[in-house]
Amino acid sequence: MNHIGHLHIPARTIMTPGPVEVDPRVLKAMSSSILGQFDPQFTAIMNDTMGLLRKVLQTNNHWAFPIDGTSRAGIEAMLCSVIEEGDGVLIPSFGRFGGLLTEISERCGARVHSLVCEWGEVFDPEIIIKEIKKVKPKVVAMVHGDTSTGRMQPLKEIGYACRELDVLLIVDAVATVAGTDVKTDEWMIDGLITGTQKCLSVPSGMAPITYNDRIETILMQRKSIEKGLATQTQLSMNNFDRRIRSNYFDLSQLQDYWSPARLNHHTEATSMLYGLYEGLRIILEEGLQQRFERHRVNERALVVGIEAMGLSLFGNPNFKLPTVTCINIPEGVNGDAVRTMLLEDFGIEIASSFGPLHGKIWRVGTMGYSCQQRNVLLTLGALEAVLLHHGANIHKGEAVQAALDVYKNVGRVHVK
Incomplete structure (x- = not known):
């Protein structure tokens, strides 16, 4: 057997759009001892992390917690838990990551309506609002800051219009949270996803999300269908198609895990949560x-x-x-x-x-x-x-x- 050398990591100054250098305090926190996921000390950290996330995401939403996985895991969890087969989804795209939202939405069975603008530009909000009124989607899903083009889309007017027209607004804020202002509640964003590996300065591996009661209502409706199927009371094909298809990314199950009930869903990424907790503390200290x-x-x-x-x-x-x-x-x-x-x-x-x-x-x-x-x-x-x-x-x-x-x-x- 060939000799396997010691792990060698060269010194780097990382000036990419992600991942970025990690704060040494975060690395120190991540080296702490492992706790069991139902240890009262650990569940207290879970609760505190939710509180810290609400402050960083500028929201009063009850639900604010991380998805274990990269930013894409958070996007997929949000979209596959909200979008049902045949739902209309409007996706205004001004870079590569609008295309990602499109692909995931289509895999969820959405009828996707696409708006595309030249790379290097963003949309006049009125163009998006006019399209919302035209196609009447269930969801508008869009990127706040697209790293592929280095542009940032104004969201406030779009958020107000979505709320007025009873359309859900889901936002990929992976590249903006903790680096520039992202006002979840003020801009009337219903669901928001970010990632640890960019402005939070935590290693890649978690995708903090938040969502309001408008989205929670949909989750509870789909959860009740799942329960009905399990008890053989609602076996129509229509109800079968309305289930949340993913188990791992099912927000209705994940919120049970993050609730006081602590219903077992997966084994939490303990060290990553330590890192997220410390990263959020650093942001709020600054x-x-x-x-x-x-x-x-x-x-x-x-x-x-x-x-x-x-x-x-x-x-x-x-x-x-x-x-x-x-x-x-x-x-x-x-x-x-x-x-x-x-x-x-x-x-x-x-x-x-x-x-x-x-x-x-x-x-x-x-x-x-x-x-x-x-x-x-x-x-x-x-x-x-x-x-x-x-x-x-x-x-x-x-x-x-x-x-x-x-x-x-x-x-x-x-x-x-």
Whole structure:
């Protein structure tokens, strides 16, 4: 048998749109002893985590808890628990992840109505509201901030219209929660999903969600059908089709697990919950508004530095996602070669993009613990050096200085 060496993890500065660097306090919390999932000490942590999530998600919803799995698990749990066979679902898509919502909704049996806009733009809310009135869907499902294009969709007007028209609004806020303002209740969002691996600065593996009583009513109706089928009292094919098809992602069962009843559903991801608990505590210690300002300042320094270098940004600047900056790759430059050199020679990781933007833009994330002055300055300096090595025509020595001017004008913004 070949010798298997010790696990070796190289040092990295992660400036992608996710995953991001994890706060050391979170890693320490995750190394704590394992508790049984029904140990009173552990169920107390579950309850406290729900309370912390309500504050971070800016909601008074009773139900706010994590799905064990990546962000996609949370999206699937929400959609497959709400959407029934034949339900109309309107999905306005302005990037790759609108396509993900479409695929999952179709797998749930939805009649999907798609709205698509050019990548790099977002929708005028009135266009979406007009389409809602036209197709009369049960659900509007959409992304708040799409990392593939670096754009952020305004939601407030859409949320108000959905509530007025008795349509459910389900939002993928994976890239925005804890990095910019996401007002679940004020924007009248019925169901919201986020993820641990982005602005929460916790390892990938949990998808915090929240939903209100409008969605809970649907869950209880579908749960009663399941119970009827189990007792042979409602055996029509119509009722059979209305069941929540997934067991693992059945929110009606999961909320029983997170309720005081503690009905066994799965074995909780103990260490991940420790990490989420500590990550949420860190966010609230920093303060939501202070955290949003830190993200704005570091984003501004990065953008000013990129532009001072002579590079251009992709997309409509009026709707830029504050946690992701998309940079047009200069003509004649091999974008993948630049990324490889940044990683291998400087230990810095940035991202390419997807579909029509692959090979055309780089995406730099400023999220959570990665969103700090040191990382921004290192990335700008390294990117300049690599571009010069590849013969790019850029302005030498100006990027870092321009970013330093931003920090000097606003004062240092530290990760807390």
